[in-house]
Amino acid sequence: MQQRLAAAGLRATHQRILILESLLVLPGHPTAEQVHRQVMANTPTVSLGTVYKTLDSFVEVGLTKRVASADAQCRRYDSDCSEHHHLYCTDTKEIIDYCNPQLDALIRDFFAKQGLENFQPHSFSLHIAGTRVS
Amino acid sequence: MQQRLAAAGLRATHQRILILESLLVLPGHPTAEQVHRQVMANTPTVSLGTVYKTLDSFVEVGLTKRVASADAQCRRYDSDCSEHHHLYCTDTKEIIDYCNPQLDALIRDFFAKQGLENFQPHSFSLHIAGTRVS
DNA sequence: CTTTTGTGGAGAATCATTCTTACCTGTGAC
DNA sequence: GTCACAGGTAAGAATGATTCTCCACAAAAG
Ligand SMILES: [Mn+2]
Ligand SMILES: [Mn+2]
Ligand SMILES: [Zn+2]
Ligand SMILES: [Zn+2]
Numbered sequence: 001m002q003q004r005l006a007a008a009g010l011r012a013t014h015q016r017i018l019i020l021e022s023l024l025v026l027p028g029h030p031t032a033e034q035v036h037r038q039v040m041a042n043t044p045t046v047s048l049g050t051v052y053k054t055l056d057s058f059v060e061v062g063l064t065k066r067v068a069s070a071d072a073q074c075r076r077y078d079s080d081c082s083e084h085h086h087l088y089c090t091d092t093k094e095i096i097d098y099c100n101p102q103l104d105a106l107i108r109d110f111f112a113k114q115g116l117e118n119f120q121p122h123s124f125s126l127h128i129a130g131t132r133v134s
Numbered sequence: 135m136q137q138r139l140a141a142a143g144l145r146a147t148h149q150r151i152l153i154l155e156s157l158l159v160l161p162g163h164p165t166a167e168q169v170h171r172q173v174m175a176n177t178p179t180v181s182l183g184t185v186y187k188t189l190d191s192f193v194e195v196g197l198t199k200r201v202a203s204a205d206a207q208c209r210r211y212d213s214d215c216s217e218h219h220h221l222y223c224t225d226t227k228e229i230i231d232y233c234n235p236q237l238d239a240l241i242r243d244f245f246a247k248q249g250l251e252n253f254q255p256h257s258f259s260l261h262i263a264g265t266r267v268s
Numbered sequence: 269c270t271t272t273t274g275t276g277g278a279g280a281a282t283c284a285t286t287c288t289t290a291c292c293t294g295t296g297a298c
Numbered sequence: 299g300t301c302a303c304a305g306g307t308a309a310g311a312a313t314g315a316t317t318c319t320c321c322a323c324a325a326a327a328g
Pocket of ligand 4 (some may be wrong): 163176212214218219220233
C-alpha cells in the first residue's frame with residue numbers, strides 16, 4: 001500500500017492505507033459510506049469526511065475510478081482501474097463488471113481506423129443495460 | 135405533444151406539455167433545474183418539484199432517459215431516446231452525443247455471436263472519455 | 269528546536285432530490 | 299347543472315450525499 005500511495009504521489013498516512021485497503025477488499029462498486037463502514041471495522045476513529053476527501057484524491061491520482069451510472073443517488077467507486085465494461089441490471093440495479101479483451105480490441109480497432117471528429121479518445125467503457133437471468 | 139403523452143399513457147396536462155417541450159428545445163443534456171428555467175420562461179408558476187416528478191415519470195414511460203455520468207453532482211436528461219453514445223470531455227466536463235450506426239451494428243453483432251453469461255442485454259451505450267480538440 | 273506544510277476530525281453548510289400536505293382541476297355519474 | 303372522485307400540482311419541509319470550515323495535530327524542512 002505504502003508503495004502504491006507513494007508512487008501516486010500521496011503521503012502514506014495510516015488513514016489512507018486503511019481506506020485503500022478497504023476499497024480493495026470490498027467486492028463490487030462500493031459507496032463512500034460502505035468504505036467508511038469497512039474502515040470503521042478496523043479503526044473506528046476515521047471520519048466519513050476523511051473517506052470522502054481521500055477517495056476524491058485517489059480518483060485524482062488514478063488509484064480508483066468513479067463508476068458512471070444513470071440514476072445513482074450516490075457515487076460508487078471502482079478499485080479496478082483497468083479498462084473494463086459494466087452490466088447494469090435494470091431489475092436489481094446491480095452493476096456487474098464485464099471484462100472482454102476481444103471487445104476492447106474490436107472497439108480500439110474501430111476508432112483507430114475511423115477516428116472521431118474534434119475529439120481525442122483516451123478510454124472506452126461499454127454500458128450494457130439489461131436483466132440478469134437464472 | 136398531447137399525442138406523445140397520451141401514447142405513453144400520461145394525461146396531457148398543461149405542465150407536462152410544457153416540460154416535454156422544454157426538454158426537447160434545450161440542447162445537450164439539461165438538468166432538472168435547466169428544464170425548470172426553460173419552463174419558467176413560458177409559465178412562471180410551475181414548481182421545481184413538479185419538474186422533478188414529471189421528468190421521473192417521463193423516464194418511467196420512456197419519453198426521456200437519464201444520462202449516465204461518473205462524477206455528476208446532479209442528474210442530466212436526454213430527450214433523444216434512440217440508442218446512441220456519448221463523448222465525455224475530461225477537460226470541459228461536456229457530454230457530447232455520438233451517433234454511429236456502424237458502431238451499433240458492430241457491437242450488436244459481437245454480442246449476437248458471443249452472448250453474455252447469465253445476462254440478457256437490452257441496450258448498449260459506449261462511453262468515450264477523452265478531450266475535445268480544436 | 270522552530271518553522272512550515274500537510275493531514276485529519278467534528279460538525280456546519282450546501283445542494284439535489286424527495287416527501288408531505290392541502291388545494292385544485294378535469295371527468296364522469298347522476 | 300351538482301356531486302364525488304381521481305389524479306395532478308404548489309409550497310415548503312425533510313432527507314441524504316457531499317463539501318466546506320476551522321482548528322488541532324503530525325510530519326517534514328531548515
Ligand atoms: Mn458512517
Ligand atoms: Mn428554479
Ligand atoms: Zn468495475
Ligand atoms: Zn445523448
